[in-house]
Amino acid sequence: MKRLRSPNRNVRARTAGGIAVAVCTAVALAGCASATQSAASANSSPFKAVKQDASAKITVWTDSTRLPEVQQYQKLHPTAKLNIVTYDGGADGSTYLQSKIQLFDRTGKGWPDVVFGSPTDVTWASRPTNPSATAFAAPLDESLVPKATLDNFAKGSLSPCQYNGHTYCLRNDIAQVVLWYNKTLLDKWSYQVPTTWPEYQALGLKIATEHPGYLVGAVGDTNSQESYFWSSQCPAFQLTNPTTLRVDMQDPKCTRMASLLDSLISAKAVSTQGFFSQGFAKDSGSKVAMAYGPSWYGQYLFNAAFKTPAGQIAAAAPLTWPGDASPATGNVGGGLWMVSSHSTNLKAATDVATWLTTSNANQGSAPTYPAYSPAAKVWLANPTNKDYFATDISSVFEQAANEVWTGWSNTKFSDATAWSSIVLPGLTAGKSLTSLLPAWQTAVSNEAKANGYKVTNQ
Amino acid sequence: MTALAVEPPINASSRRAARRRREGSSASYFFVAGYTVLLAAFGIFPTGYALYLSLTNDRGQFVGLNQFSKVARDYRFIPAFENIATYLVMWLVLLVVMTVLLAVALRSWMRPGMSSLLRFLYYLPGALAGVASVLVWLFMLDPDVSPAGWFLRAIGQESFAATLNPSHLPIIFVLIAFWTGAGGWIVVMYGALNNISEDVLEAARIDGAGRWQTAWHIQIPMIRKWIVYMSILAFAAGTQLFIEPQLLQTASLGRVSSTWSPNQLAYVYAFQQGDFNGAAAISIFLLVLGLACAGVLVTRSDLFKLEEQ
Amino acid sequence: MTLALRRRPNIGPAKARSRLASRVLVGLVLAVVALFFVLPVIWLLLAPSKTADQVVSDFPLSFGSFTQIGRAWSHLFSFQDHVLLKWLRNSAIYSGGSLVLTLVTSVPAGYALALTRFRGRTTLLVVTLISMIMPSATLVLPIFLEINQFHLIGTVWSVILPFSFYPFGVYLVYIYFATSLPRDIISAARIDGCSEWQLFTRIALPLARPVVALVAFFSFVGNWNNFFLPYLVLPNSDQFPMQVGLNQLLSSTPSFNPVAGAGLNITIPELALAIIIGILPVLVLFLVSQRALVSGMLAGATKG
Secondary structure, three states, X not given: OHHHXXXXXXXXXXXXXXXXXXXXXXXXXXXXXXXOOOOOOOOOOOOOOOOOOOOOOEEEEXXXXXXXXXXHHHHHOOOOOEEEEEOOOOHHHOOHHXXXXXXXXXXXXXXXXXXXXXXHHHHHHOOOOOOOOOOOEOOOOOOOOOHHHHHOEXXXXXXXXXXXXXXXXXXXXXXXXXXXXXXXXXXXXXXXXXXXXXXXXXXXXXXXXXXXXXXXXXOOOOOHHHHHOOOOXXXXXXXXXXXXXXXXXXXXXXXXXXXXXHHHXXXXXXXXXXXXXXXXXXXXXXXXXXXXXXXXXXXXXXXXXXXXXXXXXXXXXXXEOOOOOOXXXXXXXXXXXXXXXXXXXXXXXXHHHHHHHHOHHHHOOOOOOEOEHHHHHHHHHOHHHHOOOOOXXXXXXXXXXXXXXXXXXXXXXXXXXXXXXXXXXXXXXXXXXXXXXXXXXXXXXXXXXXXXXXEEOX | OOOOOOOOOOOOOOOOOOOOOOOOHHHHHHHHHHHHHHHHHHHHHHHHHHHHHHOEOOOOOEOOOHHHHXXXXXXXXXXXXXXXXXXXXXXXXXXXXXXXXXXXXXXXXXXXXXXXXXXXXXXXXXXXXXXXXXXXXXXXXXXXXXXXXXXXXXXXXXXXXXXXXXXXXXXXXXXXXXXXXXXXXXXXHHHHHHOOOHHHHHXXXXXXXXXXXXXHHHHHHHOXXXXXXXXXXXXXXXXXXXXXXXXXXXXXXXXXXXXXXXXXXXXXXXXXXXXXXXXXXXXXXXXXXXXXXXXXXXXXXXOOOOOOO | OHHHHHXXXXXOHHHHHHHHHHHHHHHHHHHHHHHHHHHHHHHHHHHHHOOHHHHHHOOOOOOOOHHHHHXXXXXXXXXXXXXXXHHHHHHHHHHXXXXXXXXXXXXXXXXXXXXXXXXXXXXXXXXXXXXXXXXXXXXXXXXXXXXXXXXXXXXXXXXXXXXXXXXXXXXXXXXXXXXXXXXXXXXXXXXXXXXXXXXXXXXXXXXXXXXXXXHHHHHHHHHHXXXXXXXXXXXXXXXXXXXXXXXXXXXXXXXXXXXXXXXXXXXXXXXXXXXXXXXXXXXXXXXXXHHHHHHHHOHHHHHO
16 A cells, blocks of 8 residues: 555655654754743742822722621721722632732732632732732731731631731631521420431431421532531541642541431431522521521521521531540631732721721621621620520530631632532432542542642542 | 624626736725734734743743643543533534524415514524523523423423533533524524525426425525535634633532633633633634634635635 | 416315424424523513512512512612613723724725735735634633733723724625625726725715624624623723623622622612613614614625
8 A cells, every 4th residue: 555655645744744853853952841830939028018108099899798898997987098899709619809810910900909808819819820920918917917916816717818927818707617406496396406416417317207398407508518528527628738638538537427418318308409599498498497507607598598587596516426536617608808919008908907807896797707806705795696596606606616627728729619510410410428429539639739739538 | 693694605796807907906905904903913913822822831931732731631621622512513403403494494384474573583582692691591590480490390400400410501501502693593594595586496396396395405405505604603603602601600609610611721721820821722722623614614615705706 | 287287286185284284383393482582581571570589489471560670770770889880881882992993994994805906815815714713712811911911901992902803894894895896886986087095985885884784783792792801801890891790790699699699689680680781782783683684694695
């Protein structure tokens, strides 16, 4: 066959081959550089503010929940010049803020002065997005916020804000996970409120048989993994050092929670829909006997979404596992405020952030539990935060705030994406949580690697 | 919307051979100047720039094909292109079969008044292209608010979450695209059918051909060029899927992957990972796909006329 | 004789029945398809008249009340200091501005390509065809970087200029002139001493009205609905066009973003109303232009 090839074609083939060789040689000679991104230098030089202008207008980006608070600040400080913008607040793994800051870093202008964000946002905001840029978040501990103020935040609540020895944000609220229950229902059925996970499981199965249709939880929300797996101390997002992430969903502490939930899901005591999904409130809102979730469930879920009458809902301390040394619980969200390092009016910007996170005037009546301890006391004393509940939630909230497990790390990527895009569709399709753990582990590992982490699955 | 059509000059006015002395040469440059500047700035330059970025790294060093192999090895790369391929196949088949069938049915079975009303109804959702169409379909796919909720439940989709199962996504995007885009094409196909002279159809009828036979043997072959043209434009538009999965991702609270389509992956590369070079490499992959398609169209078919004969 | 016989062939009852059946079948299919196209539109028009609860609990195609439409409007209007009006205004500026630029550049270019000869004409035409079919979204990232180089990010030009590049429009004009303006007329006018500019303004332009309308329609609708480019190059919500604004509204809606949107009164009815307002200009264009559109698009074919 070869010999039959026309000379013309032969020439052409040889030319093509020649060109290919030439290109290859050129490439080899050029010593093809690596395609990996250059790492932004970690040892940031001391923070240098841009030229300040005490009368400059400052731009505040807030989520819509916090919007009234910012408006309140404007009302109380009529001389402050604010430009208030609402955005999604970084909820549910949104990357809107990050994308926009990338854009501003490219253009060299346009940054908002104060932003509300999620703990995930601090992981990129505390370091430069590219070698020539400055990290977006200003180090607040450097002569912006007094140390005394920072020290007053609840233990560990500022840890998502800290990087390389500096504090880059002020935590707005903490969302410690507790056991919510409908006291009226449980009293009527004369059930004991569980204190351990096995008790919770037993009660759930009992409710499923004796009162079918009633629920003791839901796993279909984007943050359900934080309520359950974080509380179970599952090493799903555990930084063993700043660059190595441990993702081990086969750890007994993960599988115990998965199989517990599987039994409740198959008994239809735990819903695979989300509490916040469209239609849940209408169909099952009145049938939630228990819910394991963050401190803001009380007002947001039961009061606002389910419209459960006042005096029915109560909270109990986080559940424990028999044999575990210390009690642990999860944390669902908890926003924070950052100040831009590019702000031309750092003083005004810091003032807004400080007022929003620490003032009694604001936090005392905030919709969520304050991270700033003195404000949390005022919050708990505020009758409007408690009147709705059947029992006093103060001690439960305070206890849970101190029990948040620190082994669930704040990573550069949201812990919600893999859960929502891999596990939740699987659950909806009828698969068991236990069977989905390997897929979840793979998804998280992939995401971690794409974000530059070394991953260990041990 | 660019997908809506233009008549390819099937048989343009054939004037005498155009090998004349240049007519109005200097004025011509003046006429095309503005457009040429825009073409250079937003067509040619970005293409070249994307190519440059894809061959270098962020330090400006030449990396050969390393950017391409880097993004191709990304665990999100293959699924994104698989997703888009599934979508394109379903979309093109549905589009071609349905628009042609509906246009033929409207032309041959309906009275003119009824036919024009139906065409208008089909065409109307085209006004809701882009974000609006996705928002509307978010509600249509939620059995709790959808007017077709009973239907969704009947086929086993009990909740919004169930409807948004990853394996349903290509179907959902096809539905959305069909809802906004097909009407315009039906109108165009109908117009093309209308242009087939009555004599031809009459002759077919005389030969005893039924309406289906006429459609299959006469009408559809005569609008073949249109069908090819539509498929190619729809293909080029389909590779660009961005806003649909992006909005579904937001609305489904992350159940839809944020890197479902290649364009989204490029976006993530650029704006989350700050890697414009990697993003450019993905763009080049898409561009080559689109250009191959454009090349076939321009060279292999006689759809576009460059010279008057 | 035979002709007349064959023209009205005697059809037996069986054949008539099958013809009736196929007619019913076709009618049914067309009706179902019509339902598919229309139902979402009807739902959309009705949604703002209901409260968020009614949207979920009432019959999907029921009408609520006019007062509720007013309430939805006032919620929507007060969202972020009437930002909705800014979005509408922005959309108008971006689509309108680029429409003017598109027409100013593409009509003369299409004319020159069709009716004059000059060096590079074929190249220009081929490049135009290619860029017309090329997936434009893939060029958005390099365009973003390019605009950034010129420090235009965040300005109206960052949207208007890329929007103005509209090869499809040039091609439409080219086809129109190539097929419907006889070269002889131009030649005759040239002999009569018309300058090239006069040829264009006195002869070509007056004839071009249908194709100008066509280009204007496609350009306006396409730019009004464009999302990706403004989404990338416009950092502030004050500068968003309607489409990007709708995206922001979506992420503020409690039904889709329970955590972020709680406490905000942007719910399904408000969102539906925003969609209706956002597409209104395009909808009006669609209502008035269908006929013109078809005749414009098929102009070439009838001439052939």
